[in-house]
Amino acid sequence: MRALILNSELQTATVQRVSAPRPGPGEVLIRVHSIALNPVDALYVAHPLGATGRIVGSDFSGTVVEVAHDPASPTDLAPSQRVAGFLQGACSINPRPGAFAEYLVCPTDLVWRVPDAVSFSEAAAVSLCALTAAQAVFYRLGLSAPFSWDTSSGDQREEVAHGDAAAAGLVRFFIYGASTSVGLYAAQLVRRAAEASGREVQLIGAASKARFNMLRAAPYAYDALVDYRDPDWPSQVREMAGGEGVDFGYDCISEGSTVEKVTGTLREGGKVAVVRSREGRAWAAENLATEPIYGAVWEGLGADVQYYGNMLVRASREARTFAVAFYRWLSDGGQLEANPVRRMPGGLDQVVSDGFALLGSGLVGNRDGNRSEEWMRPISAEKLVYDI
Incomplete structure (x- = not known):
């Protein structure tokens, strides 16, 4: 071949x-x-x-x-x-x-x-980008998934407890890099999480203004958008989120100052997921109120993955089980465009x-x-x- x-x-x-x-x-x-x-x-x-x-x-x-x-x-x-x-x-x-x-x-x-x-x-x-988004929205941040997976393996981390991690009531979710491949799937999955939990979600995104019309329409249906080129976008996000900040942030770029800025949109006790680790040195931020949650999509393969130096993604049976459940949901007609x-x-x-x-x-x-x-x-x- x-x-x-x-x-x-x-x-x-x-x-x-x-x-x-x-x-x-x-x-x-x-x-x-x-x-x-x-x-x-x-x-x-x-x-x-x-x-x-x-x-x-x-x-x-x-x-x-x-x-x-x-x-x-x-x-x-x-x-x-x-x-x-x-x-x-x-x-x-x-x-x-x-x-x-x-x-x-x-x-x-x-x-x-x-x-x-x-x-x-x-x-x-x-496959890769949708699983990356699903891992962040459901597996790491803990929103309710429209499918279930076995959590009995014991290697699940405390901060990604299965089930909706937000308090009762309106859930405010912010996606930076809303028009990226991962961001487009993340928005859809946040909507599926809202349907699974029965809770109302306010979805806020940061992207180029040229993509606003696309992102406001189905299947993404953003409630509010900010221009990522506007230096004041973090304060705009907090204001859109009732002045207190969002419950969850997902940085689909994770470069330079983006992680620090996305973390700055969170309410007290909020969580943020990123697509690049600190060890990769694409971003650096000190004294953050909450440590960003990182995980590689490769965890879904259920095998050890070795990078430069001592960077190692450990085999995780639960992450593999999650990936299998997610792909089964897609096979069974899961609503994802x-x-x-x-x-x-x-x-x-x-x-x-x-x-x-x-x-x-x-x-x-x-x-x-x-x-x-x-x-x-x-x-x-x-x-x-x-x-x-």
Whole structure:
């Protein structure tokens, strides 16, 4: 098969022919139809963690070719079914499989069935970012989820207790980076949390004014929005939240001063989740009233993940159980609309030269878009998707 292969010495990736994988017990072989790009895919090609020869890439959609059944992990997957999911690609030191290839294998419980009304391109844009948002909204911040998961493993952290963590009454939730891929899913999931709990939610977001109309409309339905370019936006958020601040904040950028500012919108006792850890040094803030809650989406894989130095994401059975429950909810018709996608030309051959060039290899604020082709316009409220 053809696959996008990491060359860590040259800090790039190239399309090569390699042996197609075979599924082991409890795994499914998938013919990939579409892939969606995430910033980590470009980041860890430009700044490699893995060794040369790794298949890169995370998000995918496709059709089932073969299911290797495991009596201990029953599944209803069958050949020809339309599915989507995510792998880790070359985003760790320890070897992990990647998705940017014509075929891949994935655990049967970490894919979800794609409805006929959803295209492969749309489905490819869901798995990683939607799970990231779900982990923050339900698993870390503790809002009521529209599905249940087993919390008996004992590794659940105190600050992410299952169930709605807000006091009775109106719940005020603020999302910084509301038009990012994660932010778009987070808004929808906050709405699902309100439906699950029966509580009223005030949803406030920060984004570019150019995206306000989109964010006010379904399925996001923001109650109030602030311009992230306005230096006074934190005080505006507190004022919109009745003057006392919000119950929950979610920083979908987590760079520079954003974490400090988002934390400053919280009421006393409020909580904030972030998408980057302190150890990553994308942001720094001292003397915060509340420590931001961080967790990597890779926890959902249920395996140890090693980064630079001593940075280690420990295997968590509960985080894996949560991911399985979330994807089961999607399979069963969970109400989540796929993000807008930009279908990029060229397939695997153009991922590095075009897609990774648009994403950049560092902070969101450092992205550059100087190419003249229409599909190379700067990214805003879209996922880059390639058909394979």
